[in-house]
Amino acid sequence: MKIIPALIAAVLIAAPAAAAPPQSALGDAAEARALLMDSVGFASVQERGQTPALARFYRDWLVARGFAASDFAIDEMAGTAMLHFTWKAARPKAAPMALTGHLDVVEAKAADWVRDPFKASAADGYIFGRGVMDNKFDVAMMLATLAQLKANGFQPRRDIHLFLSGDEETDGVTSAAQAKQAKALGIEFMLNSDGGGGALDAAGKAFAYKLQASEKSYADFTLTITDPGGHSSTPGPSNAIARLGLVAARIAGHRWPAQVDEITRASLAAAGAARNDALGAAMRRFAEDPTDPAAIATLRANPGTIGQIGTTCVPTMITGGHAPNALPQRATLTVNCRIFPGTAIAAVQAELARIAEDPGVSFGTGIDWPVTPPSPLRSDVVDAVAAAVKTRGTTVQPTPGMDAGATDSVFWRALGIPSYGVSGLFIRAEDAFAHGLNERVPEAAIAPALKHWEVLLRRLAG
Numbered sequence: 001m002k003i004i005p006a007l008i009a010a011v012l013i014a015a016p017a018a019a020a021p022p023q024s025a026l027g028d029a030a031e032a033r034a035l036l037m038d039s040v041g042f043a044s045v046q047e048r049g050q051t052p053a054l055a056r057f058y059r060d061w062l063v064a065r066g067f068a069a070s071d072f073a074i075d076e077m078a079g080t081a082m083l084h085f086t087w088k089a090a091r092p093k094a095a096p097m098a099l100t101g102h103l104d105v106v107e108a109k110a111a112d113w114v115r116d117p118f119k120a121s122a123a124d125g126y127i128f129g130r131g132v133m134d135n136k137f138d139v140a141m142m143l144a145t146l147a148q149l150k151a152n153g154f155q156p157r158r159d160i161h162l163f164l165s166g167d168e169e170t171d172g173v174t175s176a177a178q179a180k181q182a183k184a185l186g187i188e189f190m191l192n193s194d195g196g197g198g199a200l201d202a203a204g205k206a207f208a209y210k211l212q213a214s215e216k217s218y219a220d221f222t223l224t225i226t227d228p229g230g231h232s233s234t235p236g237p238s239n240a241i242a243r244l245g246l247v248a249a250r251i252a253g254h255r256w257p258a259q260v261d262e263i264t265r266a267s268l269a270a271a272g273a274a275r276n277d278a279l280g281a282a283m284r285r286f287a288e289d290p291t292d293p294a295a296i297a298t299l300r301a302n303p304g305t306i307g308q309i310g311t312t313c314v315p316t317m318i319t320g321g322h323a324p325n326a327l328p329q330r331a332t333l334t335v336n337c338r339i340f341p342g343t344a345i346a347a348v349q350a351e352l353a354r355i356a357e358d359p360g361v362s363f364g365t366g367i368d369w370p371v372t373p374p375s376p377l378r379s380d381v382v383d384a385v386a387a388a389v390k391t392r393g394t395t396v397q398p399t400p401g402m403d404a405g406a407t408d409s410v411f412w413r414a415l416g417i418p419s420y421g422v423s424g425l426f427i428r429a430e431d432a433f434a435h436g437l438n439e440r441v442p443e444a445a446i447a448p449a450l451k452h453w454e455v456l457l458r459r460l461a462g
C-alpha cells in the first residue's frame with residue numbers, strides 16, 4: 001500500500017535543479033526493465049491464484065543468475081505465497097539485515113483501463129500495468145541489483161534476507177508470518193521497498209525524499225443497528241437506517257485530537273520550510289506548537305496533511321434494509337480508521353461509540369493491524385539513504401516521515417525490528433496511480449533506482 005507520500009505530494013513546489021539521472025554503475029537497466037515488465041504479466045491478485053507462480057518466477061530468475069536454489073523457500077498459504085531468499089555471507093561480520101516487498105497487487109478491472117492491466121505496455125516514456133508501481137517496480141529493482149552485485153563479485157559482510165509477502169494488500173497473513181521468521185533469524189533492521197520514496201516536481205526535478213520510519217495502523221469497524229422492523233405503512237419512532245445515517249454523519253464530522261511525535265514534527269517542519277504559503281506556515285507553526293488551533297484547522301482542511309496530525313476515521317460502506325415496503329430490521333456501517341502511532345485500537349473504538357450517541361449501536365471489527373511506535377533513526381541507515389539520494393545529483397536531504405497508510409513494516413515494528421521505507425522510486429505526484437487506474441512508472445526511473453539499491457546494499461552490507 002504505497003505512496004506517493006501524502007505529505008510530500010502536499011508540498012509540490014519548485015525546487016533546486018538536479019543533474020541528469022545517473023546510469024547504474026552496474027549497467028543493465030534493460031534487464032531490470034524486462035524483469036519488471038514480465039512480473040506485471042502475473043495477475044497476483046489475491047483471488048486469482050497467480051501469486052505462487054510469480055514467487056517461482058522470481059526464484060527461477062535469481063537462480064538463473066547464479067544464486068543457489070537451496071537458498072530459496074516459497075511457502076504457499078491462504079491462496080497466496082511468500083518468498084524468502086538468503087544471500088549468505090561467507091564470514092558474517094554483522095547481524096543479518098532484510099529487504100522486503102510484496103508479490104500481490106490490488107485488483108484491476110480490465111474494462112476500466114485504457115490498456116490490459118496485466119500485460120505491461122510501454123508508451124510515452126512510461127510503463128503501464130497493475131502493480132508496476134506498487135510494488136513490482138522496487139521488487140524488480142531489488143532483484144536486479146542483487147543479480148548485478150553477484151555478477152560483479154560482491155561479497156556481503158552480513159546475511160541479506162529478501163522477504164516478499166503475498167497478501168500485503170489484503171489480510172497481511174504472510175506479512176505477519178514473515179515478520180515472525182525475521183525475528184527468529186535475529187534480523188537487525190529491515191529496508192522496505194514499499195514505503196518512503198522521492199518526489200519530483202512538475203518539471204521532473206527531485207525536491208523531497210521521505211525515509212519512512214513510522215506508519216499509522218489500520219482498523220475497520222462495523223457499526224450495526226437492529227430494530228424489530230415491521231410494515232412500512234406503520235412507522236414507529238425508530239428507524240434503523242435513519243439512526244445509522246445520523247451516526248455516519250457524526251463520525252464524518254468528528255474532529256479527532258491533534259497528535260504529534262518526533263517523526264511527524266520533523267517532517268512537517270521540513271515540508272513547511274520548503275514552501276511559502278499558508279499551508280507551509282501552518283506546518284511550521286504546528287511543528288513548533290502542536291496545540292495551535294489555527295495551524296490545526298489549516299492542516300485538517302487539507303487532505304494531504306489531515307492524516308499527518310492524528311487519527312482519522314471515515315464511513316466507507318453502508319448496507320441496510322431487506323425490502324422496499326418493510327421497516328428496516330438492520331443497518332450496518334463500515335468505518336475505516338487510520339490510527340496514529342501509539343494510540344490503542346480499543347481507545348479508537350471507545351471514541352467511536354461515544355461519538356455515535358446511539359446506545360443501540362453494536363460494534364464488530366474487521367481487519368486490524370498492529371499499532372506500532374516509530375522506528376529509531378539508525379545513523380547507518382540514514383547515512384546510506386542520504387548517499388543513495390545524492391546519486392541523483394540533487395541537494396535534497398531525506399526527511400524521516402510517517403505514512404498514513406500501512407505496509408508490511410507494521411508487523412515487523414510490532415516485533416521490535418526497526419523498519420524503514422526506502423523506495424528507489426522518484427515520481428511526480430501526477431504520475432502516481434497506485435491502486436488506481438492506469439498505474440504507471442516512468443521508464444527514466446529505472447536506472448537511478450538500480451543505483452539507489454546498489455548504494456544501499458554496498459553501504460549496509462558491503
Ligand SMILES: [Zn+2]
Binds near residue numbers: 001002102135168194
Ligand atoms: Zn504496496
